[in-house]
Structures are given as C-alpha cells and as structure tokens.
Amino acid sequence: MAKDQPPDTDKAMEFKEKGNKCFEKQDYRGAEAYYTTAINHDPKNPLLFTNRAMALLKMSLWDQVITDSLHAISLLPTNMKAYYYLAQAQIALHQSESALTHALKAHRLCVQEIQKTGKIGASLGVITELVLRCKKEDWERREKERSRRRGGFREEIMGLLEKERDRVLAEAQEGGERADLKREFEDKIEDLRELFASSDLAHDPRQRKSVPDYFVDDITFAVMVDPVVTKTGNSYERASIMEHLKRSHTDPLTREPLTMEDLRPNLALRAACEEYLHDNGWAVDW
Amino acid sequence: MAFASKRLGKELAKIHGSLPPGITLVTAEGFQEWLLDIQVLDANPIYMNKTFRLKFKFSPSYPIEPPEVTFLNTADRPVPMHPHIYSNGIICLDLLGQQGWSPVQNVESICMSLQSMLTGNTKNERPEGDEQFVASNRRRPRDIDFYYHDNTV
Known part of the structure; x- marks a missing residue:
C-alpha cells in the first residue's frame, strides 16, 4: 500500500x-x-x-x-x-x-x-505485580554487578598484598627476621580474607529474615508498591483494596462503610517500602 | 485477578513455620483444597479429647472471596456438636458468609475463630431443622443466607 x-x-x-x-x-x-x-x-x-x-x-x-x-x-x-x-x-x-x-x-x-x-x-x-517483578529483577541485576565488582576488588587487593610480601621477603635477610615477616604477611592476608567474608555475610541469602509486617499488604501478603490508608489507620496496597471495594464497600477491619474516595496515599510508607525493596528485592518472592 | 495462589503460598510458608496450639495442617496440595485439624484446648466436656477435620476450598479470587469451609465426617473425626454446625459439616458463621467475610482474614484466623466458637459453646445440640436442612440442601455453603439470630453461642 x-x-x-x-x-x-x-x-x-x-x-x-x-x-x-x-x-x-x-x-x-x-x-x-x-x-x-x-x-x-x-x-x-x-x-x-x-x-x-x-x-x-x-x-x-x-x-x-x-x-x-x-x-x-x-x-x-x-x-x-x-x-x-x-x-x-x-x-x-x-x-x-x-x-x-x-x-x-x-x-x-x-x-x-x-x-x-x-x-x-x-x-x-x-x-502492580509487574512493578514488583521489575523491582526484583532490578535488584538482582544490581546484586550481580555488586558481587562481580567486589570479586574483582578482592582479587586486586590480595594481589597487591602478595606482591608486597614477595618484595619484602626478597629483600629480607635469611633467618629469624624473614620468618617473622613471612608470618606477619600471612596474618594480614588471613585478616583481609576474613574481613571480606564477614561483609559478604550481609548479602548472604541465609541472612534474610522475614519481611517486616508493616511493609506487607494484609490482602495479598506482598510488599506494598502504592500503599493507601483507610480511616482506621491501616494501609493496604491500592490494587488490592480496590479489588475488595469492587465486591464490598466496607473497611476490611471494621466493616464500616468505605469508598474509593476515602482512601489516601500513604506517602511515607510508600517511600519506606520503596527503599526496603531497593535493598531487599528478594522480598518480592519471600 | 488470580492472586489466590501467591497469597496461599505465603500463608502456607507461615503455617509451616508455626501454628497456634490445637491447630495442625493435614494436607495442602495445590491451592484449591486444604485440610486442617482443630482441637478445643480447654476442658469443655462436649469436645474433650476429640479432633475435628476442616476442609478449606479456595476460589481463584481468594482472599477477595471467602473460602468454603466445612467440617468433614470421617471414622475418627466427627462433625462437632454445635447449634451452628449442621450434621453434614456445614458451618453457620458470619465470617465465612458473603457479608461477613473480609480479605484480611486467613486460614489461621478462621481456624482460631472456629476453635473459639466451640470453646464457648455449652449446648450439645444441632441447629434447629438440622435433619430437614441436611436432607434438602443442594446449595454451596457460602450461598446460603443463614439467619444469624443468636450471637450468644
């Protein structure tokens, strides 16, 4: 055409x-x-x-x-x-x-x-589900990148330390002094290895405890993306409380009348959830 | 929206972690039907040393829609005697009906409500018209409009 x-x-x-x-x-x-x-x-x-x-x-x-x-x-x-x-x-x-x-x-x-x-x-x-999936995938990408960079960093520092050890030992005199230096470097290398290991622990999946309840929507049990608050003070994921309102115009906790217009965004909680998921993307699928 | 399976997966993870005393999970295969056992923990003579089996049936729109919850009648698991429980296992509890249901309820909270419904009961009897109801009812439990006339039991 x-x-x-x-x-x-x-x-x-x-x-x-x-x-x-x-x-x-x-x-x-x-x-x-x-x-x-x-x-x-x-x-x-x-x-x-x-x-x-x-x-x-x-x-x-x-x-x-x-x-x-x-x-x-x-x-x-x-x-x-x-x-x-x-x-x-x-x-x-x-x-x-x-x-x-x-x-x-x-x-x-x-x-x-x-x-x-x-x-x-x-x-x-x-x-809302797609947003959560994207948050998880993006967290995974950043985690991979972090651990890749960190692996490279560790190799680099270790390499420098080993090089320094070789140089010092080559200059040192045979005998007691050399043995002392050698032990000193071995201790340093061991310390460094432990240091990396202990900070890796913070990113170890086994360190992941449960998700705090205040980030979790009481209807889907997922971490909230866009929390809205009712007059009881309880917050829900916007999508799930809307789904509930389609069926019943009641507050899920008190059964008092509740309409879409009564809902207010909970901005502070939204920011807190956002920050939490940024650092804990695994929580999408806990 | 089919968030039933996600939410039930999370409920199951919690249940595997811990359950209140007197409630045990029997089977939870898939996200359609679960079986749980409940016991009354105080010395209520009607229910002493007895265990009751609950069947939960979930629709894809759970927890927006309530689950269908009934007592099963098996060799060692009778249907508990209660003025709000029919002998075919159908339970008359507002929380399980279309009107009384709320999506913040969950399997554990339902079990606890039923536990306390039994704990507080002193009447060793079936609802009025039990025989006729059991013989004639063809509706699904949640579509029955029970008349919640007596909130003292």
Missing part, C-alpha cells in the same frame, strides 16, 4: 476488528498482519500500534514490541497499555532499570485513569 495515501480511518477500524478476532483465537501472526494493514490506513492512530505491540508480545518479539510501544507513546503520551507492554518486553530483555521506570509510569497512568473515571478495571492488579 502506498504510504502517501490519505488516511482512511474506517478501513483501519475494519482491519483492526479483524486483527482483534484473530487475537481472540490466539492467531497472533494473523492479528499482527491485520494490525499492520490497519496502521497503513491510519498511521496516526496510537491504539493500532498498542494492539500490534500486544500481538507481538504474545509472540515474544521483544524488540518489535519496544518499537511499537514507543511509537504508540509518541502519538499518545498517556498510553498506559503501551507502557505496560514496553515494560514487559524490557524485562524479558533484562533491561530491568528501564522496565521498572516504565512499569511505574503505567501504574501512575492507571491510577489516574481510575481516579478520573471512578471505574476499577483489572489492570491495576497486574500492573
């Missing part, structure tokens, strides 16, 4: 519908082809790119998901789904830092959407 053809939004919608039908039947390749045709008819419609990204995601074509998501975002900066797909593709490619940024962005957009429309969909729950 010629690129300079004027956009035909009706045609585009028609092909989008065909694509959606394929998607429902799990024919993702077929869906992708229809979405592509739809895009050719209406290249300025961000939702067509989001839909194609969704089909590509199902086929694990991560790089293409990223391209389409970014394009969809450039056409519509509040495109929550595009950020959601983008984050998933990036996590699959182990780009955990950007994945986390974009998952958080999707989360923020989703909360704004709920506040604007008053409607609670199913998205917030899955996005």
